[in-house]
Amino acid sequence: CIVLGPLKSAFEYTLLPGSQILVVNFKGDAFYRFFGKAFLSQHLPINPDEVISENCFSYLWHQLNGMTSVSDRVNCILDFCRPYLKSQHSTAALLANFKDSTRNPVKTIAEETGQTERNVQLTQKKHFGYSSKELSRYQRFVKAIELIQHVLLSSKKVDWFEIIAECGYYDQSQLIRDFKHFINLSPRNFVRFQHDICRASGE
Structure with a gap:
């Protein structure tokens, strides 16, 4: 079990014969809400147990390894994640739900909430791991x-x-x-x- 985040470009990897891979994508700011940070490593994958104080991912891996159904594994991961997810930051929620492609989200949210554009930009980078x-x-x-x-x-x-x-x-x-x-x-x-x-x- 390894964690990479956030991915911003293509990379190559190799699986040994007989290996299985199950990829979990964190949507929006879910990565931050789970791990408490949007950047874990700039270059290398890391053991997620090193990020969260509990030795929970090793336990999860053993659970998933005993399942053969993909849907069962997905449901297991969803159930596993729920207790760890933090509440969504108010500005992050506005950024995540901004749908107007004709307007600048940072500028619009800054005006609506009375913040500086720089503050909204920093919140986006912190919670999502990428800039607008x-x-x-x-x-x-x-x-x-x-x-x-x-x-x-x-x-x-x-x-x-x-x-x-x-x-x-x-x-x-x-x-x-x-x-x-x-x-x-x-x-x-x-x-x-x-x-x-x-x-x-x-x-």
């Missing part, structure tokens, strides 16, 4: 992925300049940097990878 700028970059990348997949489903050729304009990229090099950063693939290799998956599933 980093979040915007990720959301822009996700939008690009969705547009590309939509084009591929229609069996059309991807118009990269249209993707760049639609998602708000400055140029093609910025789009390439985001693909390399988040999934360690170039845009064209991503498209090739998607074609290979579709071809394999159709055989």
Whole structure:
């Protein structure tokens, strides 16, 4: 059992033959609410028992190891987490539930709550592990992925300049940097990878 957080770019790992992996994603500020901090390690995974004073993760691992059903394991993890989750910070709750894509969340929440923008930024970094700028970059990348997949489903050729304009990229090099950063693939290799998956599933 290891903990990595928060992940901001692609990384490689290897599983031994016969190994199993169950990945738990902490949504929003749940990582902070569970561990009391959003950053555990900048480079290396750590043993979660070193973060929480109780030797609880070792016990959880033994419980999960005795289960074969994924749904049973998920329910076990959810039940395990509930007693440890702290109440959500009021500003963090506003940030997590902010849905207006036409407005700056930090500026809007600062105005509504009478805080400085810097204070809201620090709260976001502390509770979520990333800044609003980093979040915007990720959301822009996700939008690009969705547009590309939509084009591929229609069996059309991807118009990269249209993707760049639609998602708000400055140029093609910025789009390439985001693909390399988040999934360690170039845009064209991503498209090739998607074609290979579709071809394999159709055989």
